[in-house]
Amino acid sequence: MPSHAAQMPLPAVRLPAVHLRVGAEALTTGSGGSFDHINPATGRVQAQIPLAGPDEVNAAIDAAALAFTQWRACKPAARRDALLRLADLVQAHGDEFARIAVLENGSPVRIGSTLVAHAREWLKYYAGWADKLEGSVTGSFIQGGDFTYTQPEPYGVIGVIITWNVPLISLAMKIAPALAAGNTVVVKPSELTPFTSELFAQLAIEAGIPPGVINMVPGTAQAGNALVVHRKVQKMSFTGGPATARKIMAACAEHLKPSVMELGGKSANIIFKGANLDLAVANAVYMGLGALAGQACILGSRLLVQDDIYDEVLQRLLVATQAMPRGIPDDPQVLFGPVINAAACERILGIIDSAQSKGAGQLVAGGKRMGGTLAEGYFIEPTIFADVDPLSDLAQQEVFGPVLSVIRFSDEAQAVAIANNTVYGLAAYLYSQDVTQVHRVADQLRAGSVYVNGAARLPPHAPFGGLGESGFGREGGKPGLDEFIRPKTVCVAPLG
Incomplete structure (x- = not known):
């Protein structure tokens, strides 16, 4: 737990x-x-x-x-x-x-x-x-x-x-x-x-x-x-x-x-077969859910996973999310804290409810406000939707909260097409051990920054910004x- x-x-x-x-x-x-x-x-x-x-x-x-x-x-x-x-x-x-x-x-x-x-x-x-x-x-x-x-x-x-x-x-x-x-x-x-x-x-x-x-x-x-x-x-x-x-x-x-x-951003995080799944899943949980409870424009809130590894990645995500330390953010062990205020809490929960009612994806983790000793704060459970429709509001609109949309793809061309099908263009992420594929896909992604085999970084010497x-x-x-x-x-x- x-x-x-x-x-x-x-x-x-x-x-x-x-x-x-x-x-x-x-x-x-x-x-x-x-x-x-x-x-x-x-x-x-x-x-x-x-x-x-x-x-x-x-x-x-x-x-x-x-x-x-x-x-x-x-x-x-x-x-x-x-x-x-x-x-x-x-x-x-x-x-x-x-x-x-x-x-x-x-x-x-x-x-x-x-x-x-x-x-x-x-x-x-x-x-x-x-x-x-x-x-x-x-x-x-x-x-x-x-x-x-x-x-x-x-x-x-x-x-x-x-x-x-x-x-x-x-x-x-x-x-x-x-x-x-x-x-x-x-x-x-x-x-x-x-x-x-x-x-x-x-x-x-x-x-x-x-x-x-x-x-x-x-x-x-x-x-x-x-x-x-x-x-x-x-x-x-x-x-x-x-x-x-x-x-x-x-x-x-x-x-x-x-x-x-x-x-804002609705950044795609693409995991190809053959990728280092330990690294890819750890960063997916950190960026999609843990870091600032998903409240950052640069984070990879759309997780695109290739068919061959989809089931394994989803299972790993659920295990890692369940184990993620959460609570009062002064605890040095805590990774997952509250959202900013009551209005944000209500808005995010409304998005989750709407996604469920519209069948945008299958809710496999979270989806509710956290209770018990955290009930008075603005804590929302880390939430994962699987098999998300890439054209749904859930996949297209920025949530700015701890909600991760997992999307299945079959091949490289489909992954790039899904990743680029957004009005945003701030960042994108990809995980692959194939260096040729890395450069080929990075060249096609419509984003101001592309991060390969790693989480978001903002080094001062590198230009940062978006398009669209x-x-x-x-x-x-x-x-x-x-x-x-x-x-x-x-x-x-x-x-x-």
């Missing part, structure tokens, strides 16, 4: 008091009102946080615009060193970040600890770019021609809106390249996860990043709209769902404002830096 750790004491970490970080000010109230923050593992209110309204958002944008002149003029090495100090401080407070995540969004502490390490690497990677920004000479003609060159320039104020599932990673992925390039930012964290952003902002000040360079205004859609429509915001970077992205893009269109959109309803633009690598730079061309006419 899986372990239930609900009797474990909640973490001793003290949640930081949330402020609206507007320039040098740390405001304890906002015109957006306040929000009762609920611990997902207990269903109980644990803090009241201030919410920014348009007044605070506008003030934060003004502060960022004022700070931009100073930050842009900083020597690149100074920006580099400040980001490196911030990276070290994030590492030094790693245990605090991990334990805050337990209370904030129910992330198991063992997962939160790994996310801290990833965030530090993203900060360090982009710190290293700060003093390596280069222009180029595009035309140099000694006799009678123009001397033409480009120079990289920051946009100015960047508006950042992040979602609640991995806030620390999102902050590092967006803020680090924006600041390295010389921009300033106004960040609207989700009201569901304001504590991570509060600690991050405190550490940024300690690292020597000047007031106004990073502004934090947690709030609802009202605050987000005020950020998007402001004329001083030169570009938006958003992580969230396609429905919200459409609204942001429509608002940006009024001012022809560019944006980066990191959106998974969004556009890239985070990571040089392309992630280029999102925050616009080249200026200078043409110098010959004298005389």
Whole structure:
């Protein structure tokens, strides 16, 4: 039987008091009102946080615009060193970040600890770019021609809106390249996860990043709209769902404002015959069910299994799922925790019920809310549907919860066709011992990232992003830096 750790004491970490970080000010109230923050593992209110309204958002944008002149003029090495100090401080407070995540969004502490390490690497990677920004000479003609060159320039104020599932990673992925390039930012964290952003902002000040360079205004859609429509915001970077992205893009269109959109996913995870099934099944359970209770866009929520090994893989999945440690996420052994809130719990259970009533697949595990000592939290049993119709809503729509759809395929061509038959295109996974097949299939998969014989990874040096309803633009690598730079061309006419 899986372990239930609900009797474990909640973490001793003290949640930081949330402020609206507007320039040098740390405001304890906002015109957006306040929000009762609920611990997902207990269903109980644990803090009241201030919410920014348009007044605070506008003030934060003004502060960022004022700070931009100073930050842009900083020597690149100074920006580099400040980001490196911030990276070290994030590492030094790693245990605090991990334990805050337990209370904030129910992330198991063992997962939160790994996310801290990833965030530090993203900060360090982009710190290293700060003093390596280069222009180029595009035309140099000694006799009678123009001397033409480009120079990289920051946009100015960047508006950042992040979602609640991995806030620390999102902050590092967006803020680090924006600041390295010389921009300033106004960040609207989700009201569901304001504590991570509060600690991050405190550490940024300690690292020597000047007031106004990073502004934090947690709030609802009202605050987000005020950020998007402001004329001083030169570009938006958003992580969230396609429905919200459409609204942001429509608002940006009024001012022809560019944006980066990191959106949802319905990623296919393909297991071919001959694959290492121990590895493939372990990662399928981890990604489809365990990691953040399935609440991440990159995870492989559609499991495609070849006919020859289908029955064996399904049986292995059931055994591994049953053994997966679940419970209060502060227990270091727990892999599977709660979903974010009551609304998500109700929505996911509704999807499960709808899939059953429509005959989208055979429910072989889970499907209900967890009871006993976990009943007051937002725990849903790890849920598996077998023989799922690849055209059903269950296989086509993002669940964002612990629901895995297992789909049968006969050959490589059918696997690729099923995998690509989606409006999303964020990630794909494949397991095969045939290196020729690996490269052939990877080339055909319609996805921004393809992971072979392994789980999802977000190394800072590799571009990450999607296509279709998974969004556009890239985070990571040089392309992630280029999102925050616009080249200026200078043409110098010959004298005389």
